[in-house]
Amino acid sequence: xxxxxxxxxxxxxxxxxxxxxxxxxxxxxxxxxxxxxxxxxxxxxxxxxxxxxxxxxxxxxxxxxxxxxxxxxxxxxxxxxxxxxxxxxxxxxxxxxxxxxxxxxxxxxxxxxxxxxxxxxxxxxxxxxxxxxxxxxxxxxxxxxxxxxxxxxxxxxxxxxxxxxxxxxxxxxxxxxxxxxxxxxxxxxxxxxxxxxxxx
Numbered sequence: 785x786x787x788x789x790x791x792x793x794x795x796x797x798x799x800x801x802x803x804x805x806x807x808x809x810x811x812x813x814x815x816x817x818x819x820x821x822x823x824x825x826x827x828x829x830x831x832x833x834x835x836x837x838x839x840x841x842x843x844x845x846x847x848x849x850x851x852x853x854x855x856x857x858x859x860x861x862x863x864x865x866x867x868x869x870x871x872x873x874x875x876x877x878x879x880x881x882x883x884x885x886x887x888x889x890x891x892x893x894x895x896x897x898x899x900x901x902x903x904x905x906x907x908x909x910x911x912x913x914x915x916x917x918x919x920x921x922x923x924x925x926x927x928x929x930x931x932x933x934x935x936x937x938x939x940x941x942x943x944x945x946x947x948x949x950x951x952x953x954x955x956x957x958x959x960x961x962x963x964x965x966x967x968x969x970x971x972x973x974x975x976x977x978x979x980x981x982x983x984x
Contacts (some may be wrong), residue, residue, distance in 0.1 A: 787845055789845045789846060789847065789849070789850060790845040792850055792853070793836075793837060793845060793849050793850055793853045794835075796850070796853035796854060796856065796857050797832070797833075797834060797835070797836075797837070797853055797856070798834075799857050800832075800853070800856040800857050800859070801819075801834045805859060805860075805861075808821065808859065809821060810861075811859040811860060811861055812832070812855075812856065812859050812932065812933075813931075813932025813933050814832070814932070819833065819834060820832060820833035820834075821833075821856075823931070823932055824911075824912060824929070824932070825839070825848070825851075825852050825855075825930065825931055826839075826848055826930050826974055826975060826978050827910045827911045827928075827930075827978055827982075828840045829841065830852055832852060832853075832856055837849040837852050837853060839852075847970065847974070848974055851963070851967055851970055851971055851974070854963055854964065854967045855931050855933075855934075855962060855963055855967075858961075858962050858963055858964070859962070860961060860962070862958065862961050863933075864932075864933040864934070864935065864956055864958065864962075865956060865957040865958045866927070866935055866956050866957060867917070867956075867957055868957055869920075869937045869954035869955065869956065869957065870954060870955050870956075870957060870959070871952070871954055871955075872885045872886075872889075872953070872955065872968075872969065872972070875955070875960060875965060875968070876960075876965070877965060878965060878969075881965070881966065881969055884969070885969050885972065885973075888969075888972075888973040888976070889953050889969070889972035889973045889975075889976045890950075890951045890952060890953050890976070891951070892976055892977070892980065893938075893940075893951035893976055893979065893980065894948070894949050894950060894951055895949075896979070896980055896983050896984075897940050897941075897942060897943070897949035897950075897951060898942065898943075898949070899983040899984075900940060900979060900983055901923075901924055901940065901942065902983075903982060903983045904924065904926055906982060907926065907928065907979055907982055907983075908926050908928065910982065911928035911929055911930070911975075911978075912928070912929050913926055913927050913928035913929060914926065914927055915927070916937055916938070916939065917937075920937060920939050921939060922939035922940050922941055922952070923940060923941050923942045924940055924942075925937060925938060925939040925940065926938055928975065928979075930971050930972075930974070930975045930978075931962065931963075931971070933961075933962045934955070934956060934959045934962055934963060934968075934971060935955070935956035935959070936953055936954065936955060936956075936971075936972060936975055937953070937954040937955075937956075938951060938952070938953055938954075938979075939951070939952040939954070940952075953972050953975075953976065955968060955972070
């Protein structure tokens with residue numbers, strides 16, 4: 785029996801493959817093999833095919849797979865623009881979601897900030913990321929890519945005698961070109977939980 789997730793994924797895949805854009809591999813930032821497209825998503829191998837999405841070579845009917853299918857149907861030829869990075873609160877119509885975003889994507893990282901600093905090279909390597917820009921502030925920062933055209937910049941402050949640790953998550957400048965707002969919030973949440981998984 786199909787789950788609601790499975791139905792949404794199949795609907796989105798049908799929409800994408802029914803009106804396949806010209807040079808879809810370039811638009812997705814993917815490698816094309818036959819009629820399927822291979823990308824890195826949430827630091828896992830992902831295959832987008834007409835009948836399913838796989839993560840790490842296993843069929844996936846999860847919220848992550850819904851986000852991947854949303855990324856596919858929002859594919860367009862625009863190049864990703866990294867800067868200026870944008871906070872979630874600066875994205876249009878984000879007000880109702882700001883509390884949940886801060887709790888699920890930023891505050892969840894606070895207990896792990898020291899471990900994240902120790903393992904940041906591994907995190908960057910697995911996500912195909914790099915160091916944060918020199919003007920980002922914080923005690924350390926890095927940029928990761930949960931999708932080929934969507935980047936997240938994480939900025940961390942270490943705890944000291946006066947202040948507790950903190951974590952901030954920013955989006956690449958035109959991230960909304962490739963994912964709707966609620967989807968972007970979920971992308972950051974799942975990326976943050978993947979970071980926690982990598983340091984735990």
